[in-house]
Amino acid sequence: MTSQAGIEQVLKAASMRVTQPRVAVLSAVAAHPHADTETIISAVREDHPNVSHQAVYDSLRLFTKLGVIRQIQPQGHTARYEARVGDNHHHVVCRQCGKLADVDCAVGGAPCLHASNDHGFSIDEAEVIYWGTCPGCQAANA
Amino acid sequence: MTSQAGIEQVLKAASMRVTQPRVAVLSAVAAHPHADTETIISAVREDHPNVSHQAVYDSLRLFTKLGVIRQIQPQGHTARYEARVGDNHHHVVCRQCGKLADVDCAVGGAPCLHASNDHGFSIDEAEVIYWGTCPGCQAANA
DNA sequence: GAACTTATCTTGACTGATTCAAAATAAGCA
DNA sequence: TGCTTATTTTGAATCAGTCAAGATAAGTTC
Known part of the structure; x- marks a missing residue:
């Protein structure tokens, strides 16, 4: 689109x-x-x-x-944008350089969408952000 | 502590x-x-x-x-802090008033921690934020 | 195709959370 | 008790993002 x-x-x-x-x-x-x-x-x-x-x-x-x-908008970073929408994918962020990559969640279609105790909240979206180190920074660290 | x-x-x-x-x-x-x-x-x-x-x-x-x-630090909000750490819980944020509540993920101990394709990233944390509407705002909307 | 209405854009100032830097203070050691 | 230096205070600065007023151009109507 x-x-x-x-x-x-x-x-x-x-x-x-x-x-x-x-x-x-x-x-x-x-x-x-x-x-x-x-x-x-x-x-x-x-x-x-x-x-x-x-x-x-x-x-x-x-x-x-x-x-x-x-x-x-991961913590400590300015807003980023992507045109890939509607397919329930998540992101990995490199703690060192801030690099961002797409990730399809392993659990399946709508992972973590149902909280065990939602305190009466009506939940419509689960946003997942993985934190780690990108290949480049791993190499630089070694 | x-x-x-x-x-x-x-x-x-x-x-x-x-x-x-x-x-x-x-x-x-x-x-x-x-x-x-x-x-x-x-x-x-x-x-x-x-x-x-x-x-x-x-x-x-x-x-x-x-x-x-x-x-x-949910999108569009300033940083918040909590002293409850180390128990792998997540948060729900109200889209309307920004209210925040604790949520224990239904999936279990370490949900969504393993990405299907991590692009070579070494992942150490999965951060989950649920978005929805809090009871108060639901009532106000009705 | 020209005129018109108004959504959108440009310009430039402004905000508010957070950070930086230098001098003053007080923790903890001798 | 005095000394060293990590912390704090003070006050200015930064930066992403927002606000507002006038200028422009998209789309509609004639």
């Missing part, structure tokens, strides 16, 4: 205007998985140098709300 | 000085589970009005590093 046509479709379905900044932002997120906002701004400006950071922030928030992209 | 004696023990074991701000901070965290930094600063100042916010930040970071307290 990240082709030009797909983007327009998503936006129009939500009664949102199809604008150059929005198209550029969504393309950038698709092209740079797990990129932070600054990276996305840079990527967008390669093709559209005049797009403001505010437009990027607005677009990212809009797409996140529409469920087209997903925001990830 | 949050008694006065316990605190001293922990600090001394780490070759750290036992100071009033540190003791006050750890007590405050124990007394106010899931409190954010500002709440902790206020709590500390009830007994020790002259403690600086910087000392609180430093102490919180130190205790987090020592593993005596745990930092939780």
